[in-house]
Amino acid sequence: MREPTTLSSWTGALCRQLDSLGLDSQALCRTAGVQLPSAAQAPCRLPLSATSRLWTLAVQHSDNPALGLDTSRFVWPTTFHALGLAIVASDNLLHVFQRITRYYQVVTDALAPTLQADGDSYLLSLRQPSDSAAPHPAAVDAFLAIYVRTCRQRLGRDYAPQAVLLRRLAPSDPSPWHNTFRAPVQFAASVDGLRFARADLLRPLADGHPQLAAHNEALLERELALLQRPWSQRVEAQISQHLAAGEPSAERIAERLCVSLRSLQRHLHDEQRSFEQLLASIRQRLACEHLTDPRLSISEVAYLLGFADSSSFSRAFRRWLGCSPSQWRARHAS
Incomplete structure (x- = not known):
């Protein structure tokens, strides 16, 4: 129910x-x-x-x-x-x-x-x-x-x-x-x-x-449109908006969406998603977008994705795509 x-x-x-x-x-x-x-x-x-x-x-x-x-x-x-x-x-x-x-x-x-x-x-x-x-x-x-x-x-x-x-x-x-x-x-x-x-x-x-x-x-x-979107989309929008300020916590995103953490977790579970999945998915997508911009260094990309340092970003990137950010950038350089 x-x-x-x-x-x-x-x-x-x-x-x-x-x-x-x-x-x-x-x-x-x-x-x-x-x-x-x-x-x-x-x-x-x-x-x-x-x-x-x-x-x-x-x-x-x-x-x-x-x-x-x-x-x-x-x-x-x-x-x-x-x-x-x-x-x-x-x-x-x-x-x-x-x-x-x-x-x-x-x-x-x-x-x-x-x-x-x-x-x-x-x-x-x-x-x-x-x-x-x-x-x-x-x-x-x-x-x-x-x-x-x-x-x-x-x-x-x-x-x-x-x-x-x-x-x-x-x-x-x-x-x-x-x-x-x-x-x-x-x-x-x-x-x-x-x-x-x-x-x-x-x-x-x-x-x-x-x-x-x-x-x-x-x-x-505007508020009604937000309320009628799937919860996973609402969370994704908030994560994207706040990544550059550091890794957003589920508690912080729940507060931004005016729900308790428990309610947010339940809504995402109903959509067969989790906060951790959404955070990783958005970071992976944005990482690939940022790495195609030669003006951004690896450290700057890490910062934009809310990582504490480039080493943490590189480890996460290897888990996602099996290579380092610099290797991925070299393969996809135009």
């Missing part, structure tokens, strides 16, 4: 909420196996299995099954990176939810939102991909509450959707859900989602900024 991932900054919002309740979010993260990056590190992507364990612990330790409904108060516009900024700059709510459904994978691939017109309303559905586990119900609550909070920030505090659909079974006390959404809530539904009045989604927003939204959409398109 495929392991979905979630942007670490989204889990960071949950941690801020736990801290505000007097709970030790760092201890709960360690127990759940969640490794959040430090403030100085780039955000990463966390496996759904780990974040679901954190949600379970959060609900247990807070003794609040409705915990996810309040997580939206700890979400910042930058929590969802360029998607959050594109949402803030959208000129109507229809564009907000169209952007969410197009770029959701930038935040998480654990849920696949769809937006369908249905007469005088729109239905936003959060569907679980068939090849992955379901997110924790509290996480689903949090996403839907964030969407409604976004509507209220743009249309006014009294805004309410037409209806709320939740796959979770009805809790013993449903009042927190009714109080949060201020709309009819259907539990044990076939899908998680929100129903909106068509007129509300089409209402122009005075604070929209189409140029800013378009700028962030361009960033999102």
